[in-house]
Amino acid sequence: MENSPEVAVLRLGHRPGRDERMTTHVGLTARALGADRLFVEPAAAGAEGTVSEVTDRFGGPFEVESTDSPKTVLRDWEGATCHLTMYGLPVQGVEGEIRKAHREKPLLIVVGAEKVPFSVYERADWNLGVTNQPHSEVAALAVFLDRLFEGRELDREWAGAIRQVVPEATGKTVESVEK
Amino acid sequence: MENSPEVAVLRLGHRPGRDERMTTHVGLTARALGADRLFVEPAAAGAEGTVSEVTDRFGGPFEVESTDSPKTVLRDWEGATCHLTMYGLPVQGVEGEIRKAHREKPLLIVVGAEKVPFSVYERADWNLGVTNQPHSEVAALAVFLDRLFEGRELDREWAGAIRQVVPEATGKTVESVEK
Numbered sequence: 001m002e003n004s005p006e007v008a009v010l011r012l013g014h015r016p017g018r019d020e021r022m023t024t025h026v027g028l029t030a031r032a033l034g035a036d037r038l039f040v041e042p043a044a045a046g047a048e049g050t051v052s053e054v055t056d057r058f059g060g061p062f063e064v065e066s067t068d069s070p071k072t073v074l075r076d077w078e079g080a081t082c083h084l085t086m087y088g089l090p091v092q093g094v095e096g097e098i099r100k101a102h103r104e105k106p107l108l109i110v111v112g113a114e115k116v117p118f119s120v121y122e123r124a125d126w127n128l129g130v131t132n133q134p135h136s137e138v139a140a141l142a143v144f145l146d147r148l149f150e151g152r153e154l155d156r157e158w159a160g161a162i163r164q165v166v167p168e169a170t171g172k173t174v175e176s177v178e179k
Numbered sequence: 180m181e182n183s184p185e186v187a188v189l190r191l192g193h194r195p196g197r198d199e200r201m202t203t204h205v206g207l208t209a210r211a212l213g214a215d216r217l218f219v220e221p222a223a224a225g226a227e228g229t230v231s232e233v234t235d236r237f238g239g240p241f242e243v244e245s246t247d248s249p250k251t252v253l254r255d256w257e258g259a260t261c262h263l264t265m266y267g268l269p270v271q272g273v274e275g276e277i278r279k280a281h282r283e284k285p286l287l288i289v290v291g292a293e294k295v296p297f298s299v300y301e302r303a304d305w306n307l308g309v310t311n312q313p314h315s316e317v318a319a320l321a322v323f324l325d326r327l328f329e330g331r332e333l334d335r336e337w338a339g340a341i342r343q344v345v346p347e348a349t350g351k352t353v354e355s356v357e358k
Contacts, residue, residue: 124349133237143325
C-alpha cells in the first residue's frame with residue numbers, strides 16, 4: 001500500500017487445473033487486502049489473467065508478475081520473507097516483529113499450494129501459522145494481511161478504476177467511475 | 180466457540196465439481212477460525228466428508244450438517260444473520276454491532292458461491308463486505324471470523340484430537356495425542 005515498503009505475495013507450486021481457482025483467489029485476496037504485487041509461475045497464466053482483468057476494472061496499483069523461477073525470487077528478495085504454513089509459529093506471536101521489520105523493508109509472503117520444499121522453510125525469516133490447523137492458504141493470507149496492516153487496508157483508495165461498488169445495506173450497485 | 184452463543188456458516192449455491200475445493204476451504208476455515216457448525220447442500224458431500232475427517236483427526240467440537248433446504252435454515256434461524264458480499268456495508272463499520280448481537284444470540288453467516296438470490300440480501304440482518312472488491316469468499320469469511328472473535332479463536336483448544344501440530348520456527352512436526 002501507499003506510504004509503506006512493498007508487500008509481495010509469491011504463490012508456489014501451482015498445479016494447472018487443480019489449483020486454478022485457489023491461485024486466482026490467492027491473487028485477488030492479495031490485491032484486495034493491501035499487497036502490491038503477486039508472483040505466479042507460468043503454469044498459472046489463467047489466474048494471472050483474471051487478477052489483471054480485475055485490476056483493470058476495479059483499480060490498483062497492483063502488479064502481477066509471472067516468474068519461471070520462484071526459487072530465485074525468494075532467494076534474491078531484498079527484504080524480509082515469511083512463509084504461511086500450518087507448521088509455523090502462531091501468527092499472534094510473531095506479527096509484531098514482522099510488522100516492525102516491514103516498516104523498514106519490503107516483505108515477501110510465500111503461499112504454497114502443493115507440498116512446499118523444505119528449503120523454503122529454511123530460507124524464510126518467519127514460518128508462521130494462522131492457527132496450526134489445516135484450512136486454507138487463502139484464509140491464512142487474508143488474516144495475515146489484515147493483521148499486518150492493522151485494518152488500514154480496508155480504507156485504502158483505488159487508482160485507475162473504471163468500476164466501483166457502492167456499499168449498501170441491501171442492494172447490489174456497481175457504478176462507472178468518471179475518469 | 181466455548182462460552183459464547185453458536186456461530187454457524189451456511190454455504191449457499193455449491194456447484195458440484197467447480198466449487199468442490201472452495202466449499203472445502205470455506206468449511207475448514209469455518210472450523211479453524213472458531214465457528215461451531217457448517218451447513219452445506221447435499222451436492223457438497225465431498226467437502227462435507229473432508230471437513231468431518233479433519234475434525235476427527237484434529238479435534239472439535241465442530242459439526243457439519245447437510246441440508247436439502249438452505250433457504251429454510253436461513254428463514255428459520257433463531258438469532259442474528261449476516262451475509263458476506265462485496266456489495267455490502269464495510270465490515271469495519273458493522274462488526275461492532277454484530278459482535279454485540281452475538282453476545283446474546285446465535286449468529287448465522289451466509290457465504291455464497293454462485294449468484295446469491297436477492298431474497299438472501301433481504302433476509303440478512305447485515306449484508307457486509309470485507310472490502311467492496313472482488314476477491315474470495317474464503318478470505319472474507321476468515322477476516323470476518325478473526326474480527327468477530329477479536330483474535331480469541333487463535334488461542335482456542337481442541338477436544339478429541341488424535342493429531343496435533345507442534346508449532347515451530349523451522350520444521351514440520353505432527354504428533355499423536357494421548358487419549
